[in-house]
Amino acid sequence: METDYTITVRSRFSLAICLVDAFTTGPPLAADIRVQLEGAFRQPIRKPGGTYVFSDVPDGHYRVRIDSNEYFPQMLDVQLDSSNENRLILHVPLTPRPSYPFAAGTSLIRAALRDEQNQPIAGANVTAVALLEDVVWGRLTDPVQQGDRWLRLRKAMGKPAVGESFAIRMGDTNDFDYGRIAVFGQEPGLVQLTAPLQREHPKGASCLPAVQTISDERGEVVVPFYSNGAKQFVVVLTFQHQHLVTTKDILLREGEMNYLGTVRM
Numbered sequence: 001m002e003t004d005y006t007i008t009v010r011s012r013f014s015l016a017i018c019l020v021d022a023f024t025t026g027p028p029l030a031a032d033i034r035v036q037l038e039g040a041f042r043q044p045i046r047k048p049g050g051t052y053v054f055s056d057v058p059d060g061h062y063r064v065r066i067d068s069n070e071y072f073p074q075m076l077d078v079q080l081d082s083s084n085e086n087r088l089i090l091h092v093p094l095t096p097r098p099s100y101p102f103a104a105g106t107s108l109i110r111a112a113l114r115d116e117q118n119q120p121i122a123g124a125n126v127t128a129v130a131l132l133e134d135v136v137w138g139r140l141t142d143p144v145q146q147g148d149r150w151l152r153l154r155k156a157m158g159k160p161a162v163g164e165s166f167a168i169r170m171g172d173t174n175d176f177d178y179g180r181i182a183v184f185g186q187e188p189g190l191v192q193l194t195a196p197l198q199r200e201h202p203k204g205a206s207c208l209p210a211v212q213t214i215s216d217e218r219g220e221v222v223v224p225f226y227s228n229g230a231k232q233f234v235v236v237l238t239f240q241h242q243h244l245v246t247t248k249d250i251l252l253r254e255g256e257m258n259y260l261g262t263v264r265m
Contacts (some may be wrong), residue, residue, distance in 0.1 A: 025161035093163035121221030124241035
C-alpha cells in the first residue's frame with residue numbers, strides 16, 4: 001500500500017530589489033543582470049519586471065551588488081531585521097552605459113573625456129539639463145530645505161516615474177540642484193529622492209528634464225534624452241572629476257546624435 005505525503009516548505013521573505021532602467025523608467029532591458037547579496041550565500045528569485053527576491057537571509061548588515069554589461073554597476077548597503085514587520089523593498093535605478101542598445105532616433109550626446117596627458121577619465125560625474133522654451137518638466141508644490149529627500153512636485157509633462165531625473169533651477173540662472181525619484185509616497189505628488197537635495201528651494205521652483213550619469217573605464221560618456229516635444233533644445237552639460245569642472249552648452253536636435261569628440265579636463 002502506497003502512502004502519499006504532502007510536504008510544505010515555507011520560506012521567509014528577506015529583501016526585494018526592484019530594478020528600474022533610468023532612461024526608459026521601465027524594467028531593465030539587459031538579460032545578463034547579476035544581483036548578489038555579498039556574504040549571504042543566497043540566490044535571489046527573479047520575478048517579472050526586474051524584481052529580485054531574497055529569502056531566509058539571517059539578520060545583519062549586507063552589501064547588494066548589481067552588475068550588467070549594459071548598465072553601470074551599483075552597490076548599496078542594507079540592514080536586515082526580521083523583527084521589523086515592514087517589508088524591505090528597494091527600488092534601484094540603473095544608469096545605461098555607452099554600450100547600451102539605444103533605439104534608432106534616440107536623442108543622444110556622446111563624448112570622450114581625457115586628462116592633460118590624454119588619458120581616459122573614468123568615473124567622472126556628468127549632468128545634463130534640457131532648457132526648454134516656455135515649458136517646464138514640473139514644479140515644486142511646497143518649499144524644500146537643504147538635505148531633504150522627500151518633496152512634493154507637480155509634473156507638467158506626463159506622470160513622474162521611479163528612476164526619473166530632474167533639475168531644480170535656481171531662479172533664471174543655469175545653476176541647478178538635482179533629484180532622482182526613488183519611490184512614491186502615499187500622498188499624491190509626494191516622492192522620495194535617491195539622494196538629499198543640496199540646497200533649499202521655494203514653492204513653485206521650476207524643474208527641468210535632466211540626465212545624471214558617469215564616464216566609463218574608457219572615458220566614454222553617453223547622455224540620452226527622451227522626446228519632449230521640442231524639435232531642438234539647448235542642453236547644459238557639466239563634467240566633474242575631483243576638483244575639475246567643465247561646462248558646455250549644446251544644441252541638440254530631436255532624434256539626432258551629437259558627438260562632441262574629445263573633452264579635455
